[in-house]
Amino acid sequence: MSDETSAQSTCHRDGYEGKCVFCKIVHKEIDTEFMYCDEELACFKDVKPGAPHHYLVIPTSHVGNCKSLKKEHIPLVEKMVEVGKKMLQQNNFTDLNDIRLGFHWPPFCSIAHLHLHVLAPASQMGFISRMFYRIDSYWFITEIKSLLALNGGQFTPEENFNEKGRTHEDLQASLNSYPMENMVPYLKPDSTYKINVYTFNKTVTHLDRIKRIDALEFLPFQGKVNLKNPENVFCLLEDYGSDPNSIPEEPVHIYFGRWIADGQRELIRSYSVKKRHFIGNTSMDAGLSFIMANHCKVKANDLVFDPFVGTGSLLVACSHFGSYVCGTDIDYNTIHGIGKASRKDQKWRGPDENIRANLRQYGAEKSYIDVLVSDASKTIWRPRELFDAIITDPPYGIRESTRKTGSQKEIIKPAEECGENHVPVSMAYHLSDIFTDLLNFAAKHLVMGGRLVYWLPVYRPEYSEEIIPKHPCLKLISNCEQTLSSHTARRLITMEKLKEFEEKDELAHLMDSKLSPYQGHNSFREKYFSGVTKKIAKEEANNTKNKD
CATH class of the missing domain: 3.30.428.10 (HIT-like)
Structure with a gap:
C-alpha cells in the first residue's frame, strides 16, 4: 500500500x-x-x-x-x-x-x-x-x-407541528407547505382535537376567537372536535408586541402549533393579588413576582432578602419555591399591617393582615423568618455573606415616597434620649443613592454566585445602557424593559456576584467615573408627572377646541 x-x-x-x-x-x-x-x-x-x-x-x-x-x-x-x-x-x-x-x-x-x-x-x-x-x-x-x-433526545423541530407568519395569509401559506408526513399522526379520523386562541398584549372578543378558528378550516383535520377531553390541542397565538401604549391593529406575528405541556401560568391566577389576604397600594402582581424569582434562580433552602419589602409580594413568590424569606422596610405601619386598608370596601386593616398571614395563606409559613422595621441606607447586618438572593422593588417616588432616616438640621437629638415609641425624622432618599447603597449591600452580603434582582425606573428619551448602576463585584446578567408610558419605563436588572467584596469597593463609585451613579434618576418623579401634566393639558385644549 x-x-x-x-x-x-x-x-x-x-x-x-x-x-x-x-x-x-x-x-x-x-x-x-x-x-x-x-x-x-x-x-x-x-x-x-x-x-x-x-x-x-x-x-x-x-x-x-x-x-x-x-x-x-x-x-x-x-x-x-x-x-x-x-x-x-x-x-x-x-x-x-x-x-x-x-x-x-x-x-x-x-x-x-x-x-x-x-x-x-x-x-x-x-x-x-x-x-x-x-x-x-x-x-x-x-x-x-x-x-x-x-x-431530551434528538432535536427535530418539525415533530411538534409548529409554524408562524406575519399575517394570517402568511401562516396559511406556511401551514400548506408543512410536510404532510409530520402532520399525519394528528389527522387520523378516530382522533379528537380542539383549537385555542390566545392573544398577547391585546384582548379579543369570544366572537373574534371563533372567527379565527373558522379561518383555519383549510387544515386537513379528519377527527372530531372535543372541547372537554381532546387527544390533541392546537393553539393559535397572536403577538401584538410588548408596548401597551401602542398596540397595532394587526398582530406582529402569528403562531400555530400543537400544545405540548402547560408552564406554570396557573400560579399567576392562584397567587393573584386580588385573592391575597394582605395587600397594599404598591403590591407587586403575581406574574412579575414569579419572573423576578426565576431571575434570582431561587430554590429550596435558599435565604432570600428584600430590603424594601412593603407588603411582601416578592417574598410570597420566593417562598413558593421553598426559599426562606425575610425583609426590611422603613414603613412601620406597612410592616405590621396597621392603618387604613387598601381595599375599596374596607376602611381599616384587620388584626391578622400581615406578610406572615400571606405566606400562611399559601401553606408556606414555615419559610417565613421575619420582617423588620429598618432603614435601607443604614445596614443592620453583620459584615458577612448572608443571602443567596436579594430581590426588591425600590420606591420611585410615584406611589411610595423615597425616604430615609435623618434630618437636614445640623443638631440631631441623640437616639438614647428618644422614647420607645419615638418615630425618627426622615428625609429625601435620592434614587441614585438608593441604587448605590443597594449594590454595595448586595456586594457585601450576597454569597458568591448569588443574584441581585431589582427594578430600575427610567425616562425613555434619556435611556442608554450607561445609566444602569454598576459595581466592581457584580456582573450584569440581564436587562429587560417593562413600558409604563410613552416616555417612562422600568428595567428589570439582574446582577450576579463574581468577586469578593473589599473595603475599597464601597467607594468605587467615587473613584471611577464609569461606576458613578446616574444623577438623572433623581428627577424621575418630575419627568414621570411632566408627561401626565402635558397629557391633561392637551386633553383640556382639545375639549376647549371642540366646544368652540
Whole structure:
C-alpha cells in the first residue's frame, strides 16, 4: 500500500470526509490560520464575518450538521461553546452578554460539517447578519436551545407541528407547505382535537376567537372536535408586541402549533393579588413576582432578602419555591399591617393582615423568618455573606415616597434620649443613592454566585445602557424593559456576584467615573408627572377646541 493511500485511509478512519471543506482545513489541505486547535476541536475566523468578531468552532473529526446531533454529543457542544467564549476573551472581548452562538439548521448550512458560529458584539451586527443569525428562527438555533433539545433526545423541530407568519395569509401559506408526513399522526379520523386562541398584549372578543378558528378550516383535520377531553390541542397565538401604549391593529406575528405541556401560568391566577389576604397600594402582581424569582434562580433552602419589602409580594413568590424569606422596610405601619386598608370596601386593616398571614395563606409559613422595621441606607447586618438572593422593588417616588432616616438640621437629638415609641425624622432618599447603597449591600452580603434582582425606573428619551448602576463585584446578567408610558419605563436588572467584596469597593463609585451613579434618576418623579401634566393639558385644549 502506498504512503498516500495509507494516509488517506488513516484520515478516513479518524473521521475524515474527503469532500468536506472543513475536514480539509483540519488536515491542512487548505491553508487556514488557526486561533485554536487540539485533538478534538479547531477554531478559525469566518471568511465572511457577520460581526467584528466572527469565529467558527468545528470538531476535528467529521460530524454531520446539527440535525445529526444526539444526546452523546452534549459534551462536544459544551466544549465548542467553551472554546468560542475563550477565543473571544483572548481577543479582548469580555462582554459575554453581547454575543451570539449557534448553528444553522439544514438546509441553511452551507457545509455539512458541524460548526458553531461565534459572533460578537451581537449589538453591532448589521441588518443582514441579524437576519442570517436570527435567534429562534427556523434556520438558526442557539447553542442553548440545541443543548436543551439534546438533553431530551434528538432535536427535530418539525415533530411538534409548529409554524408562524406575519399575517394570517402568511401562516396559511406556511401551514400548506408543512410536510404532510409530520402532520399525519394528528389527522387520523378516530382522533379528537380542539383549537385555542390566545392573544398577547391585546384582548379579543369570544366572537373574534371563533372567527379565527373558522379561518383555519383549510387544515386537513379528519377527527372530531372535543372541547372537554381532546387527544390533541392546537393553539393559535397572536403577538401584538410588548408596548401597551401602542398596540397595532394587526398582530406582529402569528403562531400555530400543537400544545405540548402547560408552564406554570396557573400560579399567576392562584397567587393573584386580588385573592391575597394582605395587600397594599404598591403590591407587586403575581406574574412579575414569579419572573423576578426565576431571575434570582431561587430554590429550596435558599435565604432570600428584600430590603424594601412593603407588603411582601416578592417574598410570597420566593417562598413558593421553598426559599426562606425575610425583609426590611422603613414603613412601620406597612410592616405590621396597621392603618387604613387598601381595599375599596374596607376602611381599616384587620388584626391578622400581615406578610406572615400571606405566606400562611399559601401553606408556606414555615419559610417565613421575619420582617423588620429598618432603614435601607443604614445596614443592620453583620459584615458577612448572608443571602443567596436579594430581590426588591425600590420606591420611585410615584406611589411610595423615597425616604430615609435623618434630618437636614445640623443638631440631631441623640437616639438614647428618644422614647420607645419615638418615630425618627426622615428625609429625601435620592434614587441614585438608593441604587448605590443597594449594590454595595448586595456586594457585601450576597454569597458568591448569588443574584441581585431589582427594578430600575427610567425616562425613555434619556435611556442608554450607561445609566444602569454598576459595581466592581457584580456582573450584569440581564436587562429587560417593562413600558409604563410613552416616555417612562422600568428595567428589570439582574446582577450576579463574581468577586469578593473589599473595603475599597464601597467607594468605587467615587473613584471611577464609569461606576458613578446616574444623577438623572433623581428627577424621575418630575419627568414621570411632566408627561401626565402635558397629557391633561392637551386633553383640556382639545375639549376647549371642540366646544368652540
